[in-house]
Amino acid sequence: MTYSLKINGQARTVNVPPDTPLLWVLRDHLDLVGTKYGCGMGLCGACTIHINGVPMRSCQMPVGTAVGMQITTIEGLSAECSHPVQQAWIEEDVAQCGYCQSGQIMTAAALLKSNPKPSDEDITNAMAGNLCRCATYQRIRQGIHRAADLAAGKAVAS
């Protein structure tokens, strides 16, 4: 079946079976491989994208459910890594292997949009669905605090 999707501000058309999860449409058909496969069951968060600004598990979304929605992937989060979360992730050197980090960043970006100055507890609650096998949790927390400061225009000590 043919589906017209709005991804990162662009219209894209794919021809795939209706049960294809958006995750695999992105990765195999649209070459947007920043969104990762970790479990295929909604358990790890590696496949997190934004649907109309809300973080969702793309492995759990049959492609048809995304038609008409604004889909944002890590590749479309900003031009040139300029999003405060991306900047903070580079400055704090959050990643170890990095495999989970697209999903972490998408979840963190959505958190900051609804809560520009999250507490430690807010961060814990928001990030609980994103696994990091390398256990970068301490840096993720620091990264989100730094991103909040960057977004607020505060000078951040490096």
Added chain:
Amino acid sequence: MSTQIAPPMDRRAFFKISGLAGGGLLLGTCLSFTDESDAAAPVEKGLGGGASLNAFVRIAPDGRIYIAAHTPECGQGVRTSMPMLVAEELDVDWRQVTVELVPLDAVYGAQFAGGSTTTPRCYTPLRQVGATARLMLVAAAAKRWSVPEAECRTETAKVVHPASKRTLGYGELAAEAAKLPVPDAKSVALKDPRDFKVIGRRISGVDNPALVSGKALFGIDQKLPGMLYAVFEKCPVFGGKVVSANLDTVKSLPGVRDAFVVEGTPNLTGLMPGVAIVADSTWAAFSARRQLKVTWDEGPHANDSWSGFLAKAAELGPQPGKQSLRKDGDVAAQLAAATRKVEAVYTYPFISHANLEPQNCTAWFRDGIMEMWAPSQRPGGGPDLINEVLGIAKDKVKVNITRMGGGFGRRLSSDFMVEAAAIAQRVPAPVKLTWSREDDLRHDHYRPGGVHFLKGAVDGAGAIAAWHNHFVTFGNRGRPGSGGSLSADEFPARFLPHYQSEMSVIDCGIPMGPWRAPGSCVFAWVIQSFIDELAAAGGRDPLELRLALLGDKTMVTTPGERPNGYDAARMRAVVKLVAEKSGWGQALPKGRGRGIAFHFSHRGYFANVAEVTVSKEGVLKVDRVVVVGDVGSQIVNPSGADNQVEGSIIDGLSAAYQELDLDRGRIVQSNFHEYPLLRITEAPKVETHYLLTNNPPTGLGEPALPPLAPAVCNAVFAACGKRIRTLPLSKNDLRWT
């Protein structure tokens, strides 16, 4: 600073391969253009162009410095820390550096990520690589100016002649420098660490900009023109073989290009037999697989179970061990005479590596060449196994090394590479093999479980008088699995006059492989927990008894065949510092406790103190972990180093909650709902301190992990009086009143 893939190079034309003496790292320090004509070799026209001073360093006319990252990256930070070593001695600003990713090539020596060996293996040779290149640039400038080299010095990518106030940038000198003889790496002077400008700085990982913007970096991200997508179904019972499969049905499914049986070999960590499905997309392959029906010959292990193994261990434990590992003094007599004795059985399960990026590999077989894109910690293992199983000559296997979504030892195995090659051999297109999460959990090369039957005695003063361990481990064909073998020198051997260890192997069909700090990751839990039990039995403080056990010894070695030095002085120092940093001895209310543990592994001396809260309902929370490590005189990149330590600590805690069950020869757990990894909600605060000592710098991928589980369990005992002798932690009732 940025990263890129190195341009294709015709090394035949311009590299002379040369090794450092002493069987050390084979490095390109003696590599250079061989004659004038080579100056126009392809590398000159490569990305950024420039002249190669050796296999690692290339400098473009505009002054851009290209440094090769030759070690596979699985999150341990070597794509950053190793080029930092070269940049330091080359005397360049890190911002001028572009790190290049290079394929598997003998010119780089060992391209291997395991055993926390990269730092100790490369620390000096890579500095020599930078230093010799720097000297060649100095020589080129001196020649151009007709001045003695000794009158020149370097200053951030420039050669300077102070007497005449002349300066030339490296970019202007590189082409000439590349033609000069390469100085002897051994005789070249290295910087005084006090003058370091790059080493020791917190430097963000070179791949970070690409990572945070979702660029294709990982094995699973590879895409080639006309590529097909494969899945591979193996027998749920290890070593089982295919009898028949409904291949015709599967081949008729939408998007499926082919389906076939792969014979495989009996090697449990080699090419397992199975059925391959090749399709137009990953989802088409996954979907078709749901229709696949295979009749298996499940082989001899179809009735194995974890509960059966435990029953067998319980039977073996009280008997003499099948193999004696060490016998010092007279343990039996000490135990018989002792008034205070402790007997304990420590049990831990098999666990998985659970890399977040499932195993995968891309392969393209054409014109007799097998080209691979492999997320491998040991890419050289692929050609070896492929040669052995598929008969393709090793030099016909070309391996491109991709970033890995986690290693932890899993990707030291090459099973996913040989599977991809076996499939690619039969497909007239490039093909990417992707394992499902379920494949990954059910076909790992697991960390072996184990059962330790311990007996200890304490004397009238509360000192440890005797120690006996009968370790019941798991193996294949009578030999313990990887990480399932207790060393005769394992602590506290050599520190107690009466010490005995024995081992018995339960044969099983489970493939086993190295799991982060193999052996140590579980032995430390057993040993450091039992020391705590003996401290309690003897009425001694756990810290004080540990220091007494370490005694006043310095280097403890075993004469003869096992020169495994254990520097007790280094260990005492980290133990004392961790006690100080953690506030050891300060009172805590009931329900809260502090536990201490230390372990030496992978050349690193580590001690951890965990602080925990156990609620009356028995809910355990690890609040804080203080870590002190001695990994020598220098931390190369403190940012990456802290990441390794924090990751190791939380990984150690996560692992203490994990278990795999085996039933009818099959791994029961399938995905993260049954095999949970630690989440941010349970991650403790980690405080890391390094004790710098006058010793060669060593690695951090592993040694911080082993003391974590015992520190936590000892803290639980301090908090509520419950002794944990079984992992996972969830098997223990921690309720208290």
